[in-house]
Amino acid sequence: MNPKKVDKAAIAVLYVLAALIVLILASLLAFILIRGIPQFSWEFFTQPAKTFEEGGGIIIQLFNSFYMLLITLLISTPVALGAAIYLSEYAPQNALTDFIRTAIEVLSSLPSIVVGLFGYLIFVIQWGFGFSILSGSLALMIFNLPLLTRTIEDALRAIPGAQREAGLALGLSRWETVTRIVLPAAMPGILTGVILSAGRIFGEAAALIYTAGQSAPALDFTNWNPRSISSPLNIMRPAETLAVHIWKVNSEGIMPDGAEISAGASAILILAVLLFNLLARYLGRKLQQKLTSA
Amino acid sequence: MNQTKMTIRDLNLWYGDFQALHGMDLEIPENEVTAFIGPSGCGKSTFIKTLNRMNDLVQGCRIEGNVQLDGENIYSHRYDVNNLRKRVGMVFQQPNPFPKSIYDNIAYGPRTHGIRDKQQLDQIVEESLKKAAIWDEVKDHLDRNALSISGGQQQRICIARALAIQPEVLLMDEPTSALDPISTAKIEELVTQLKEDYTIVMVTHNMQQASRVSDKTAFFLNGYIVEHGDTRKIFTNPEHEQTENYISGRFG
Numbered sequence: 001m002n003p004k005k006v007d008k009a010a011i012a013v014l015y016v017l018a019a020l021i022v023l024i025l026a027s028l029l030a031f032i033l034i035r036g037i038p039q040f041s042w043e044f045f046t047q048p049a050k051t052f053e054e055g056g057g058i059i060i061q062l063f064n065s066f067y068m069l070l071i072t073l074l075i076s077t078p079v080a081l082g083a084a085i086y087l088s089e090y091a092p093q094n095a096l097t098d099f100i101r102t103a104i105e106v107l108s109s110l111p112s113i114v115v116g117l118f119g120y121l122i123f124v125i126q127w128g129f130g131f132s133i134l135s136g137s138l139a140l141m142i143f144n145l146p147l148l149t150r151t152i153e154d155a156l157r158a159i160p161g162a163q164r165e166a167g168l169a170l171g172l173s174r175w176e177t178v179t180r181i182v183l184p185a186a187m188p189g190i191l192t193g194v195i196l197s198a199g200r201i202f203g204e205a206a207a208l209i210y211t212a213g214q215s216a217p218a219l220d221f222t223n224w225n226p227r228s229i230s231s232p233l234n235i236m237r238p239a240e241t242l243a244v245h246i247w248k249v250n251s252e253g254i255m256p257d258g259a260e261i262s263a264g265a266s267a268i269l270i271l272a273v274l275l276f277n278l279l280a281r282y283l284g285r286k287l288q289q290k291l292t293s294a
Numbered sequence: 295m296n297q298t299k300m301t302i303r304d305l306n307l308w309y310g311d312f313q314a315l316h317g318m319d320l321e322i323p324e325n326e327v328t329a330f331i332g333p334s335g336c337g338k339s340t341f342i343k344t345l346n347r348m349n350d351l352v353q354g355c356r357i358e359g360n361v362q363l364d365g366e367n368i369y370s371h372r373y374d375v376n377n378l379r380k381r382v383g384m385v386f387q388q389p390n391p392f393p394k395s396i397y398d399n400i401a402y403g404p405r406t407h408g409i410r411d412k413q414q415l416d417q418i419v420e421e422s423l424k425k426a427a428i429w430d431e432v433k434d435h436l437d438r439n440a441l442s443i444s445g446g447q448q449q450r451i452c453i454a455r456a457l458a459i460q461p462e463v464l465l466m467d468e469p470t471s472a473l474d475p476i477s478t479a480k481i482e483e484l485v486t487q488l489k490e491d492y493t494i495v496m497v498t499h500n501m502q503q504a505s506r507v508s509d510k511t512a513f514f515l516n517g518y519i520v521e522h523g524d525t526r527k528i529f530t531n532p533e534h535e536q537t538e539n540y541i542s543g544r545f546g
Contacts, residue, residue: 092353162390166452168348170403170459171380180406185393291393292441 029270036267039260048218049245054257058265060216063232064239065272068136068212069201071235076141076148077194083145084152089178108146113206115143120210131238136212143207148197155189156182188287195280199273205243213238214248242269299324299463299493300345305359307340307349314340316517318359322463322510327485327494329504329525332514333545338497339387341514342465345495346382347375363463380407383461387468389448391440391455396423396432399440399451403459418458425491426454427484446477453484457492464488466496470503482507501541505529513537 001009047057083104091097119139129135159182167177183190216239219232226233240248242265249255249262300322307315315337322328322345330338340349347368349355361368368378380403391399400419409415419436423429428450432443440451449469456464466485470478485494485507498504504511505525512522513532521528521537532538539545 160390162386162388163392165348165384165386166390166392166455168351169346169379169384169386169456170406171376171378172403172406173376174351176406181392292439 029274032263032266032270035263036265036270039264039267044264049216049261050255052255054255056255056257056261058242058245058261058268060219061240061242061245061265062268063219064133064212064216065202065241065243067232068133068140068208068239068241069198071133071137072140072144072201073194073198075137076144076197079141080145080148080152081190083149084156085178085183087149088153088156089174089182104146104149107142108150110142111206112143112204113209115139116207116210118142119207124211130236131211131213131215133212133235133237133239136208136239136241137235139207139211140201140204143204144197144201147200148193151193151196152186152190155186155193158189159185185291188284188291191287192280192284195276195283199276199280202276203243203269203273205241205247208241208244209247212241212244214240214244216240216245296323296325298322299364300495301360301362301365302344303360303362305341305344305357305361307337307344307358308354308356309352310354314517315344318519320512320519320522322493322495324493325489325491326509327489327496327507328510328512329508330495330497330512330514331499331501331504331540333540334499336514337517338514339467342467342495342497345463345465346379346384348384350375380459381461382463382465383456383459384465385449385452385456385467385469388472389445389452391448391451393439393441395437396440396443396451397436399455400458403455407459422454422458423451425457425488426450427480427487428454444477446473446480449473449477449481450484453481457488461492463493463495466494468497468499471499478503501529513540515540 043055044057045062046059047055048060049058050056087097087100091100116139119135119142123129123135123138124131129138163181163185164177167181168174172180217237218230220230221232223231224233225231226235228234229237231237246262246265246269249258249265253262255261298321302318302320302322305315305318306313318341330342332338343349344357344361349357357369359369363378363381367373392402394402397419400422401415404415404418409418420429420433423432428447431447432438432451440448443451449472453464453469470481473481482503485496488494489509496504496508508525510522511525511528513520513528513534513536515536521532521534528537529541532541
């Protein structure tokens with residue numbers, strides 16, 4: 001065969017492989033949405049779950065998922081940002097920073113169930129936080145930190161060295177250069193990274209089963225005292241999230257409409273994650289345009 | 295003969311084990327243009343960066359010797375680097391404006407150093423842009439993103455940005471090598487005007503440029519200053535054979 005034909009054949013193969021990925025995603029989405037969306041109803045979104053009867057909703061789990069996401073981001077973003085700034089702007093190239101990088105990579109490859117069990121031993125038992133949003137968020141932080149640190153570090157590194165030189169040459173200190181030049185310029189990438197990690201957090205179940213618990217006590221949405229056990233804002237209450245709920249309904253649910261509930265909840269979960277991804281792209285692009293356009 | 299603004303004495307610089315600069319001695323006179331010429335990799339850019347300590351952040355870079363600004367050693371432990379860089383501004387080879395409006399680019403330095411008054415900032419921006427000979431081209435769209443104008447204009451924005459913090463010395467590291475001939479001519483003209491108020495040090499690859507705009511020239515080769523003195527003398531009657539060979543285009 002001549003090189004031209006080989007080239008064409010190679011492109012065809014690559015094309016098919018790429019199409020395969022899209023096909024897998026599309027069929028998964030179609031399957032989940034087609035089964036799930038018909039379950040959507042006003043009651044489904046506004047009623048608490050029922051253990052023995054039909055007609056339970058997901059309002060509490062849905063709220064828990066978003067609330068846990070918020071708390072997790074509040075805890076992990078500053079840590080990841082600090083670590084990323086250190087690694088990208090200050091860390092010298094030596095054995096210590098190599099070690100830190102390796103540690104981050106190992107952390108990112110830990111199975112989430114192991115992170116969950118670790119969180120159970122440390123946060124739930126040792127530190128006495130019990131099954132709670134706080135324990136769950138700390139476990140999610142461990143799960144989330146490596147990737148978030150990595151994406152923020154990449155976003156910072158993508159800012160050309162010439163920008164830093166420009167700042168330093170104006171008599172700005174290193175810290176001023178980082179906070180006033182590098183960070184603002186890297187904001188689109190950082191924001192995209194945070195939102196994408198939000199998608200991962202939102203869908204995580206295994207790390208939460210033993211940390212945030214598998215029960216969703218009734219919430220009183222008129223009670224905004226964060227120290228009351230029935231208050232949605234209380235971070236010391238057990239909180240089953242949507243992803244954990246799906247797992248639980250499927251493995252030990254005894255309500256007669258378990259299959260329908262899990263289909264509906266899955267669809268919501270997928271839609272939320274999809275939304276996070278689209279939002280990340282949209283906001284990242286908008287911000288980039290604002291930074292570079294006329 | 296003007297007063298000496300900067301004095302360099304026995305300056306040696308290493309990148310790790312590699313010695314890039316050997317025993318540099320040089321005076322930089324006030325309100326004149328000093329040009330550094332020489333082939334690639336001879337240490338011109340490394341040397342100009344020692345004058346505002348931009349090499350500080352390069353890992354493995356070690357410096358010995360003495361660089362004085364108005365008689366004070368800028369490498370002494372007590373010396374404030376950030377203040378040094380306010381007094382010794384720098385323009386780079388590639389224009390590197392911030393991804394912000396033209397106005398904000400110029401106002402950036404003064405703002406960071408504590409000037410908040412809008413009127414005062416407006417005035418600094420206008421003066422700096424005028425000094426950099428770009429005011430007429432951009433005065434009607436100061437809110438445009440600095441990345442959206444041409445490379446030659448961007449470079450003059452960078453010069454204005456450096457001037458806005460009122461430096462005494464302006465370092466220019468091959469400021470025209472990324473620009474077209476017309477933009478280059480504008481920058482050269484600008485340099486000859488700026489020397490009335492500033493001391494200018496300029497690295498250039500272009501020997502015609504050095505002979506056109508500079509008063510003093512230093513010829514670099516392999517990390518040594520081979521010869522320095524009045525530009526006219528260097529270009530018409532150099533003392534060293536290597537200088538003559540380089541200037542007449544026999545190498546480099």
